[in-house]
Amino acid sequence: MSRNEVVLRCPVLEDGAAVFDLVDTCKPLDLNSHYMYLLQCSHFSSTCVVASQYGQVVAWASGYILPQHPDTFFVWQVAVGEAVRGQGLAKRLINWVLAQQRGIQKIHTSITPDNAASWALFKSLARDWGGDLSSWDWFEQQSHFGGRHCTEVLVEIVLPTQGVQQ
Numbered sequence: 001m002s003r004n005e006v007v008l009r010c011p012v013l014e015d016g017a018a019v020f021d022l023v024d025t026c027k028p029l030d031l032n033s034h035y036m037y038l039l040q041c042s043h044f045s046s047t048c049v050v051a052s053q054y055g056q057v058v059a060w061a062s063g064y065i066l067p068q069h070p071d072t073f074f075v076w077q078v079a080v081g082e083a084v085r086g087q088g089l090a091k092r093l094i095n096w097v098l099a100q101q102r103g104i105q106k107i108h109t110s111i112t113p114d115n116a117a118s119w120a121l122f123k124s125l126a127r128d129w130g131g132d133l134s135s136w137d138w139f140e141q142q143s144h145f146g147g148r149h150c151t152e153v154l155v156e157i158v159l160p161t162q163g164v165q166q
Contacts, residue, residue, distance in 0.1 A: 004053060006084060008096045011041040011050045011060075018057035019050065019079075026079040028115060030149075040076075047073070049097045051080075051089060058084045061093035065101065066108070073101060075109040078121070090121050091128070105159050107131070110138055110152040122155050131157040 011019065016038035024031050040048050040062045051059035058081040066072040080089050098104060107125070111118040126133035138154035 006051050006053045006058065006087075006089065008049055008051050008092065010045045010100075011048050012045065013038060013042045015050050015057055016041045019060050022057055022060055022081055023077065023079045025081065028112070029077060029079055032077075046100065047097060049093050051084070051093060053084065059089050059093055061090070061097055063097060065104075069106070071103055071105040073098060073104045073107055075107060078118070091125060094125060107157040107159065109155050111135075111155055112150040112152060114150065122157065126157045129157065129159055131159045133157050 016034065019037045019041060020031070020034050023029050023037075041050075044062065044064055047064050048062040049060070050057050059079060061078045062076040063074055064076065066074055075094060078090050078093060080093075098107075107122075109118075109122060111122070123133060125131075133155065135153045135155045138152050140151050
């Protein structure tokens with residue numbers, strides 16, 4: 001492995017601060033608390049992934065399996081640092097973390113209507129996987145966010161019966 005290669009792995013607790021800093025540079029992503037990233041890098045490490053290059057965290061994807069629907073994986077956040085954008089890394093992150101899971105038949109995520117990059121990513125993933133993509137308003141600007149955040153649209157990709165094809 002060359003030193004400049006991007007390496008994907010499950011996060012560890014010590015990655016929490018670096019993940020926080022990365023997400024902070026990736027607007028329009030919502031920045032969560034340091035504490036939340038520490039929880040994701042420890043309690044949820046098996047459903048998250050970091051990409052490192054030169055020993056630094058350069059990309060991140062977090063998610064979890066819905067407790068009431070163990071066949072559904074929710075992609076929470078995908079952040080790719082500016083230096084490594086345009087290399088298909090967001091797709092690699094999601095495919096990598098999904099390859100670690102079993103029995104997943106649906107992918108969920110939420111995207112604001114104006115986040116063109118995220119819409120393009122998930123439409124592209126649905127095409128790659130041969131899945132059906134649908135969406136509907138989920139967390140609404142006024143009734144859920146009190147007007148302080150744009151509506152989040154729930155995106156669902158129903159996978160073909162064979163699951164995600166890498």
